[in-house]
Amino acid sequence: MRLLCLLAALSFSAHAAAADSACATCHAAQTTHFRATPMALALEKVEASAILGSHPELTFQEGAYKSSISRSAGGSILTVSAGAETLTVPLLWAFGRGQAGQTYVFEYNGAMYESRVSFYNALRALDLTMGALNTRPRSLAEAAGRRMDSIGTRDCFGCHSNGAVSAGKLHLESIVPGVACESCHGPVEKHAEAARTGDAVGAKLPHLAALSAEELSDLCGRCHRTWSQIALNGPRGINNVRFQPYRLANSKCYDAADARIRCTSCHDPHGTLETNLAAYDSKCAACHATALHTKVCRVAKANCAGCHMPRVDLPGAHARFTDHQIRIARAGDPYPN
Ligand code: HEC
Ligand code: HEC
Ligand code: HEC
Ligand code: HEC
Numbered sequence: 333m334r335l336l337c338l339l340a341a342l343s344f345s346a347h348a349a350a351a352d353s354a355c356a357t358c359h360a361a362q363t364t365h366f367r368a369t370p371m372a373l374a375l376e377k378v379e380a381s382a383i384l385g386s387h388p389e390l391t392f393q394e395g396a397y398k399s400s401i402s403r404s405a406g407g408s409i410l411t412v413s414a415g416a417e418t419l420t421v422p423l424l425w426a427f428g429r430g431q432a433g434q435t436y437v438f439e440y441n442g443a444m445y446e447s448r449v450s451f452y453n454a455l456r457a458l459d460l461t462m463g464a465l466n467t468r469p470r471s472l473a474e475a476a477g478r479r480m481d482s483i484g485t486r487d488c489f490g491c492h493s494n495g496a497v498s499a500g501k502l503h504l505e506s507i508v509p510g511v512a513c514e515s516c517h518g519p520v521e522k523h524a525e526a527a528r529t530g531d532a533v534g535a536k537l538p539h540l541a542a543l544s545a546e547e548l549s550d551l552c553g554r555c556h557r558t559w560s561q562i563a564l565n566g567p568r569g570i571n572n573v574r575f576q577p578y579r580l581a582n583s584k585c586y587d588a589a590d591a592r593i594r595c596t597s598c599h600d601p602h603g604t605l606e607t608n609l610a611a612y613d614s615k616c617a618a619c620h621a622t623a624l625h626t627k628v629c630r631v632a633k634a635n636c637a638g639c640h641m642p643r644v645d646l647p648g649a650h651a652r653f654t655d656h657q658i659r660i661a662r663a664g665d666p667y668p669n
């Protein structure tokens with residue numbers, strides 16, 4: 333156990349090891365599996381970005397504005413130029429390590445900015461950040477990025493890291509980049525401390541496996557957005573396909589009290605996403621079997637999610653998302669909302 337945890341600590345960056353090494357001794361499986369997930373890697377310092385390391389010079393032209401991201405000794409530099417004017421700023425943070433791509437955050441004139449261009453895995457190149465799609469830059473600063481207010485900045489780091497927000501304010505000095513054990517399990521220090529002294533029962537953590545489908549959707553929805561957030565504030569239409577708790581709750585399969593339709597019935601919260609669709613068949617069968625009262629498919633006996641959880645191309649994201657509104661999806665039908 334000790335050797336395993338030493339090896340694991342050595343093969344990952346210092347911050348990840350420092351944050352959860354206190355858990356690895358007793359929960360080796362959860363810890364080592366989780367460290368390799370896009371969630372755990374949802375944020376990194378720019379100097380640690382493997383994407384920027386393997387693409388040392390990226391460029392993008394938008395009208396008169398030319399942007400480039402160049403690797404330098406200490407990190408990566410964003411340069412935006414138009415005519416004789418040039419703006420140069422070091423990038424600080426790289427957001428995103430999953431299927432779509434990576435967006436950068438930098439500091440300029442005392443505020444945090446979200447980069448106007450992002451790296452997209454499908455393109456292996458830069459293109460406009462989704463939020464920038466319907467805007468036009470009017471200055472070098474706007475061509476470099478979108479100025480964020482303090483709440484926007486706080487929320488951005490709040491979902492992609494751990495320990496950076498306390499008492500409603502952003503404290504970058506205590507940030508642990510990426511989603512961490514605490515993000516879902518809450519404060520864990522007392523538990524780890526008590527467990528070390530042989531008193532794990534004295535500092536029990538909330539038993540998440542006992543949460544209902546609705547409670548778990550709300551927990552994951554703190555970052556993946558809850559049903560009520562989307563129902564109240566939108567977005568409407570295809571742009572809400574990314575918000576699984578909302579899409580799932582709109583499906584006829586959803587029952588707030590039925591554990592078989594919980595996020596974690598289909599996803600290991602500590603593991604990487606299963607991409608073999610047949611692996612999900614048993615999850616559907618848990619309800620759609622002849623012995624139960626729910627209906628059975630007359631069309632096929634396998635790969636259920638392939639037809640009933642269609643992939644949707646999200647404009648500007650250069651990635652496809654899985655519609656969690658499980659349904660009979662017929663070609664040409666409008667996107668149900
Ligand atoms: C010295 C061993 C030890 C360490 C260190 C430790 N735990 Fe535990 N943990 C236990 C034991 C024993 C249990 C089962 C006891 C119980 O029923 O709560 C447990 C249970 C848990 C559970 C399950 C709670 C439930 O009922 O579903 C979670 C989650 C958990 N630990 C998270 C953590 C995290 C996160 C860390 C690191 C900050 C950590 N533990 C550190 C020993 C440890
Ligand atoms: C603290 C915020 C946070 C919470 C809570 C959270 N997630 Fe995530 N999750 C993220 C972020 C951020 C990403 C995107 C990571 C990336 O691609 O960089 C993500 C990505 C994912 C992915 C996609 C992984 C991939 O391979 O693309 C799955 C699946 C997922 N989360 C499931 C869950 C489930 C299930 C829960 C609840 C048990 C949950 N998440 C709770 C922030 C969170
Ligand atoms: C409410 C929580 C939340 C906030 C706020 C948030 N994100 Fe995310 N972000 C997520 C989740 C969850 C995912 C994964 C699912 C998805 O793609 O929507 C994600 C995905 C991403 C991805 C794509 C990663 C991939 O899968 O390729 C990027 C890039 C990203 N976020 C950047 C940002 C930046 C930059 C900000 C701040 C301007 C931000 N996010 C604010 C929760 C959040
Ligand atoms: C994205 C949310 C999320 C994160 C991050 C997360 N967990 Fe969990 N964890 C859960 C959920 C949900 C359960 C209950 C599993 C279920 O629903 O069946 C759980 C269960 C557990 C259990 C009980 C045994 C088991 O596997 O079911 C342990 C131990 C545990 N987690 C440890 C950890 C440790 C250590 C970390 C950090 C390395 C961590 N978790 C990170 C969501 C998370």
Ligand code: HEC
Pocket residue numbers: 549552553556574576577578580592593594595596597598599605606607608609612615616637641652653654655656
């Ligand atoms: C009935 C099974 C099922 C349930 C329940 C479920 N998912 Fe999924 N989920 C899937 C499938 C299938 C995929 C696509 C896997 C692949 O990429 O091949 C997926 C993909 C994802 C992804 C990756 C991004 C995407 O759109 O492809 C995220 C994030 C995610 N699910 C989050 C959640 C969250 C959060 C919940 C709970 C609200 C949830 N899922 C409940 C089956 C399920």
Ligand code: HEC
Pocket residue numbers: 584585586587590592593612615616617618619620625626627636637640641658659660
């Ligand atoms: C918690 C139990 C449960 C799970 C898990 C579940 N379903 Fe369902 N599903 C239902 C119920 C209940 C209905 C609606 C009642 C009925 O028609 O029998 C339904 C309806 C459907 C329908 C018809 C929808 C419509 O618009 O008429 C399809 C298709 C479907 N489910 C496919 C799936 C697939 C595919 C999966 C796995 C990815 C799945 N279901 C997982 C319970 C479930």
Ligand code: HEC
Pocket residue numbers: 613616617620627628629630631632633634635636637638639640660
């Ligand atoms: C090749 C695509 C495809 C696959 C794969 C598939 N289905 Fe279907 N399913 C359909 C279509 C199309 C319909 C509507 C048929 C009709 O008009 O009656 C349907 C209907 C259904 C219904 C509603 C039945 C009713 O009586 O209203 C359920 C439930 C369902 N499927 C579940 C599943 C499950 C569970 C699986 C995996 C074992 C699955 N499907 C695999 C295409 C598919």
